[in-house]
Amino acid sequence: MSLRGIVKRFPEVVANDHVDFEARAGEIHALLGENGAGKSTLSNIITGLYRPDEGEIEVRGRPVQFHAPRDALAAGIFMVHQHFRLVTSFTVAENVVLGHHQASGQPLLVDPRRVERTVAALSQRYRMPVKVRARIWQLSAGEQQRVEILKALQRGARILILDEPTALLTPQESTSLFETLRLMAGEGRTVIFISHKLEEVMAVSDRVTILRRGRSVGTVSTRDTSPRQLARLMVGREVVFPPRAQDHAVARTPVMEISSLSAQSAIETPALRQVDLSVNAGEIVGVAGVAGNGQRELAEAITGVRPSSGGSVTVAGRRLRSSSPRQAIAVGIAHIPEDRLGTGVAPGLAIWENLVLKSYRQPPLSVAGLLRRGLARRRAGELISRFRIAGTPETAARLLSGGNLQKVVLARELSSPLRVLIAASPTRGLDVAATESVRGMLLDAARSGVAILLISEDLDEILALSDRIAVLYEGRIVGVLDRDHAQVEEIGLMMAGTGRATEHA
Amino acid sequence: MSLRIERRLSIPGWLPVAVPVGSVILVLTGHDPVATDRRLLERGFFASGAISGTLVTATPLLLTALAAAAAFRMQVWNIGAEGQLYLGAVGASGAGIALHALPGPLIIAAMVVAGILAGAAWGAIPGILRAAFRTNEIITSLMLNYVAGLFITYLIYDSHSYWRDLSTFTARVFPQGKYLADAASWPRFDLLGMMIPFGFLLGILAAALVWLTATATRFGFEMRVIGDSPNAARYAGMRVRRRIVTVMAMAGGLAGLGGASEVGDFRHVLDPRGIQQAGFGYAGIVVAALARLNPFAVIVVAVLLGGLANAGYSLQGPDFPAGLVGTLQGLILFFALGGEMLVRYRIRWRGPQTAAPAPAPVAVAEAGS
Numbered sequence: 001m002s003l004r005g006i007v008k009r010f011p012e013v014v015a016n017d018h019v020d021f022e023a024r025a026g027e028i029h030a031l032l033g034e035n036g037a038g039k040s041t042l043s044n045i046i047t048g049l050y051r052p053d054e055g056e057i058e059v060r061g062r063p064v065q066f067h068a069p070r071d072a073l074a075a076g077i078f079m080v081h082q083h084f085r086l087v088t089s090f091t092v093a094e095n096v097v098l099g100h101h102q103a104s105g106q107p108l109l110v111d112p113r114r115v116e117r118t119v120a121a122l123s124q125r126y127r128m129p130v131k132v133r134a135r136i137w138q139l140s141a142g143e144q145q146r147v148e149i150l151k152a153l154q155r156g157a158r159i160l161i162l163d164e165p166t167a168l169l170t171p172q173e174s175t176s177l178f179e180t181l182r183l184m185a186g187e188g189r190t191v192i193f194i195s196h197k198l199e200e201v202m203a204v205s206d207r208v209t210i211l212r213r214g215r216s217v218g219t220v221s222t223r224d225t226s227p228r229q230l231a232r233l234m235v236g237r238e239v240v241f242p243p244r245a246q247d248h249a250v251a252r253t254p255v256m257e258i259s260s261l262s263a264q265s266a267i268e269t270p271a272l273r274q275v276d277l278s279v280n281a282g283e284i285v286g287v288a289g290v291a292g293n294g295q296r297e298l299a300e301a302i303t304g305v306r307p308s309s310g311g312s313v314t315v316a317g318r319r320l321r322s323s324s325p326r327q328a329i330a331v332g333i334a335h336i337p338e339d340r341l342g343t344g345v346a347p348g349l350a351i352w353e354n355l356v357l358k359s360y361r362q363p364p365l366s367v368a369g370l371l372r373r374g375l376a377r378r379r380a381g382e383l384i385s386r387f388r389i390a391g392t393p394e395t396a397a398r399l400l401s402g403g404n405l406q407k408v409v410l411a412r413e414l415s416s417p418l419r420v421l422i423a424a425s426p427t428r429g430l431d432v433a434a435t436e437s438v439r440g441m442l443l444d445a446a447r448s449g450v451a452i453l454l455i456s457e458d459l460d461e462i463l464a465l466s467d468r469i470a471v472l473y474e475g476r477i478v479g480v481l482d483r484d485h486a487q488v489e490e491i492g493l494m495m496a497g498t499g500r501a502t503e504h505a
Numbered sequence: 506m507s508l509r510i511e512r513r514l515s516i517p518g519w520l521p522v523a524v525p526v527g528s529v530i531l532v533l534t535g536h537d538p539v540a541t542d543r544r545l546l547e548r549g550f551f552a553s554g555a556i557s558g559t560l561v562t563a564t565p566l567l568l569t570a571l572a573a574a575a576a577f578r579m580q581v582w583n584i585g586a587e588g589q590l591y592l593g594a595v596g597a598s599g600a601g602i603a604l605h606a607l608p609g610p611l612i613i614a615a616m617v618v619a620g621i622l623a624g625a626a627w628g629a630i631p632g633i634l635r636a637a638f639r640t641n642e643i644i645t646s647l648m649l650n651y652v653a654g655l656f657i658t659y660l661i662y663d664s665h666s667y668w669r670d671l672s673t674f675t676a677r678v679f680p681q682g683k684y685l686a687d688a689a690s691w692p693r694f695d696l697l698g699m700m701i702p703f704g705f706l707l708g709i710l711a712a713a714l715v716w717l718t719a720t721a722t723r724f725g726f727e728m729r730v731i732g733d734s735p736n737a738a739r740y741a742g743m744r745v746r747r748r749i750v751t752v753m754a755m756a757g758g759l760a761g762l763g764g765a766s767e768v769g770d771f772r773h774v775l776d777p778r779g780i781q782q783a784g785f786g787y788a789g790i791v792v793a794a795l796a797r798l799n800p801f802a803v804i805v806v807a808v809l810l811g812g813l814a815n816a817g818y819s820l821q822g823p824d825f826p827a828g829l830v831g832t833l834q835g836l837i838l839f840f841a842l843g844g845e846m847l848v849r850y851r852i853r854w855r856g857p858q859t860a861a862p863a864p865a866p867v868a869v870a871e872a873g874s
Contacts, residue, residue, distance in 0.1 A: 303740075304742075305739060305740055324742075325739060325740060325741070325742040326742035326744075328742075329741075329742045335740070337740060339736070342734050342736055342737065343734070343736040343737050343740050344737070344740070345734075345737060346729075346730045346733040346734040346737040346738070347733065347734060348733040348734070349729060349730065349733055353726070353729070353730070357730065357737065357741040358741050358742060360723060360726055361723060361742075366723050369722055369723050369724065370721055370722055370723065371721060371722060371723050371725070371726050373721070
C-alpha cells in the first residue's frame with residue numbers, strides 16, 4: 001500500500017501535511033512519532049474513518065477511495081485499536097465472528113461449534129493461545145488483544161494496523177506478540193506498527209517511517225539505524241533523558257509508611273491486598289505491574305480518593321483517616337492521577353481555576369468564604385510561565401494538549417508544600433520532549449527531599465527513575481528490588497505472577 | 506446522504522417562526538392572526554395594568570426558575586421546585602396564621618423565613634438520598650412533587666389541620682384554608698403605574714445572590730468544579746456529597762420563597778387547588794433552560810413567559826377556546842427552545858460525493874452555559 005501527499009486539515013491545525021507513506025507486503029513497518037505528530041490521523045485515513053483533503057491512496061497498485069471504514073475493511077485493511085473494540089459479555093469466538101457472520105453462510109444463526117473450531121485453528125496457527133469459550137471480561141489485556149488480531153485474521157486482513165499495541169502488555173507478552181507479527185509478515189501480510197517507544201520499534205520492525213508535526217521526515221531501514229538517530233528524527237533535536245543522579249544520598253528516614261493496606265475495586269472485589277511499603281525522603285520507589293493489578297487502587301487509597309478496607313497509611317508520623325482526600329492534601333501528599341482529564345483537572349474550567357483546585361480553600365486565596373479571583377489569576381500567570389504551559393489563565397483545560405495538561409497538574413501539585421508525591425503513569429501518552437521535562441521535574445522533586453511513589457506500566461521509565469522497584473501483581477506486592485540488582489526479565493516474570501514468591505503475603 | 510447536526514461557528518439572527526406558524530393555525534380556526542397577536546402583546550405587556558398582572562405570574566416563575574438554575578449549574582437535576590413551592594406555601598401560611606397578632610413587618614419576615622426553611626427542608630430530601638444512597642435526584646425530586654401535592658390537599662381537604670378553616674359551617678362543608686390577617690399581606694410598590702409585588706423584589710435579590718454565590722464565593726467555585734467533574738472535585742478534597750445536599754437545600758429554599766410569595770403576595774390562604782393548577786415548578790425549568798441558567802436572564806425570561814401566560818388568561822373566552830391559547834403558548838415555547846438549539850447547532854445535508862469540511866470542534870464553539 002502506498003500513500004502520497006496526504007493532507008488533512010482541521011479547523012485549527014494541519015494534522016497531515018503532504019505525508020508520504022509506503023508499506024510493502026510482508027514487512028513490519030513502524031510508524032513512529034510523538035503525540036500530535038499525525039500518527040492517529042494517518043491511521044484514520046488508512047482505515048477510512050477520515051477522508052484526506054488531498055493526496056492519493058493506492059492498495060496493491062490500484063488507486064482507492066475510502067468513503068467509510070467498511071470500504072477499507074473490504075480492501076483488507078484492519079486496525080487493532082489501543083482501546084479494544086470487543087463485546088465484553090460475548091465469548092472469544094462470538095467476538096471473532098461478530099459483524100462478519102453473514103459471510104460464514106448463515107445469515108441469522110451462528111453455529112457455535114464451527115466458529116469455535118475455526119477460531120481455535122487460527123489461534124494455534126499464529127501461536128496466540130486463547131480460550132475460545134471464555135468471555136471477554138474474563139481475559140487479560142494481552143488475551144483481549146489476541147482476540148482483536150484473530151478477528152482481523154479471520155476476516156482475511158492483508159494489512160493490519162496496530163496502535164501502540166504493547167501499552168498494556170508485560171515484556172513477555174510483548175515478545176510473543178512480536179513473534180506473531182513476524183509470522184504474519186512472513187505470509188506476505190503487511191503489519192503497520194504505531195508506536196513512540198524506540199526500543200520496541202528497533203526490536204520488531206523492518207522499516208520505520210517517522211512523522212514529525214504532521215510531515216513525514218523519512219523512512220529508514222531498521223537495520224541501518226539506531227535508537228539515537230530515530231529519536232533525533234522524531235524530536236528534531238538531540239534528546240537527553242536526565243540520568244538518575246547516583247550520588248544524591250537517599251535519607252534513611254521513611255516519610256510515608258504503608259502497612260497492610262487493602263482496598264476494593266469499583267465493583268467491590270478485593271483489588272489491593274495487605275500492601276506494605278515505605279518510601280524515604282528523597283527516594284523514588286517505582287511500582288511496576290501490568291495494568292489492572294491494583295495500581296489505581298493503591299494510588300487512590302493512599303490519597304484518600306478511595307476508601308481503604310484495612311491497614312494504614314502514615315505520613316510524617318500522622319496516621320491518615322481512610323477516605324479523606326482533604327486530610328491527605330493537608331499532610332502534604334501530592335497526587336498526579338492516572339486520569340488527567342476528568343480527575344487531575346476539571347476539563348471545562350479555566351487553567352487558573354485548575355491551578356487553585358486544592359489551595360482555594362485556605363487563605364490567602366479564600367477570605368471569609370469568598371474566593372480572591374484576582375490573586376488566583378495572578379498566581380496562575382506566574383505558574384504558567386514558570387512551568388512553560390502553553391495557554392493563558394483563562395484557557396479552558398480541555399483545550400490543552402496532553403503534555404500541557406500534565407504540566408498544569410504538575411504545576412499545581414509541585415507548587416504546594418509537599419512531602420510525598422504519588423505519580424501515576426505521569427508520562428503516559430506524552431511525547432518525548434514532554435516526557436523529558438516531566439521526568440526532570442520528578443527528579444528535581446526527589447532531590448529536594450520529596451518521597452516519590454512512581455506507579456507506572458512503563459517499565460523503562462521505572463528502571464530509569466527508581467531507587468527501588470516494587471512489583472504489584474493481583475493487588476499484592478510480590479517483591480521489592482533494589483535498582484542495582486533489578487533485571488528486566490525477573491521483573492517481567494514477577495509482573496506475570498510467576499516470579500519469586502512474596503515475603504509479604 | 507446523511508443528516509448531521511454540528512455546532513455553528515457564528516450565531517445567526519434567530520427569526521421567530523412561532524408567529525407565522527401560529528398565524529396559520531389562527532386562520533384555520535377562523536381568527537384574525539394580526540389582531541390576536543396584537544391583543545396578546547397588549548394584554549401581556551402594554552395595556553394599562555398588564556405588567557402588574559404579568560408580574561403576578563412572573564414572580565413564582567422567577568423563583569422556581571432560580572431553584573432549577575442554581576442546581577442545574579452543578580449538574581444536580583432538581584425537578585422538585587413544584588413540591589418545594591408547595592411546602593414554602595405551607596410554611597409561610599403556617600407562620601402567617603400563627604403570628605397573626607404581631608405587627609405586619611414581623612409576620613412578613615417570619616413568613617419569608619418559614620417559606621424558605623420549609624422549601625429548603627423539602628429540597629434537601631432528594632439531596633440527602635442521593636448523597637447517602639446514590640439515588641437519582643431526578644426521580645426522587647419529581648416523586649416528591651406528588652407527595653407534596655397530596656400533602657397540601659390533605660391539609661385542607663382531608664384533615665382538620667391547623668391550616669384548615671373550621672370556624673363556620675360553610676367552611677366545614679366546603680373545605681378551605683384559613684385566611685391570613687390583612688397585616689400579613691405583602692406590600693406592593695407602585696413604579697410608574699406598575700404594581701411590583703414584594704416577592705418579585707425578593708426574587709431579583711435572590712437572583713443577584715445566586716449570581717454572587719456562583720461567581721465570587723468558595724462555595725460557587727466548588728459548585729463549578731463539581732458540576733464539571735465530580736471526580737476532580739473529590740480528588741481535590743471537596744466534600745461533594747455535602748455540597749449536593751447544600752445546593753438542593755438552597756434550590757428548595759428559593760422555590761419555597763416562591764411559595765411564600767404565592768401566599769403573602771397573592772392568595773393569602775393555603776389553596777391546594779389553585780397552587781397546583783399553575784404548575785409553576787415545571788414552567789420554572791423551562792424558564793431556567795431558556796435563560797441558559799443565567800440568574801439575570803432568568804428574570805427577563807420569567808417576565809416574558811409570565812406575560813404570555815397572563816395574556817392567555819385574557820384572550821380566552823367564548824370565541825377563543827383555552828386550548829387555542831395553550832397551542833399558541835406551546836408553539837412559542839417550542840420554537841424558542843428549538844431556536845435555542847439552532848443558534849448553537851446547525852443542520853447540514855451532506856451528499857456522498859462532496860467531501861464535507863471537518864465539523865467545528867465542539868469544545869471551542871460552546872458559548873458556555
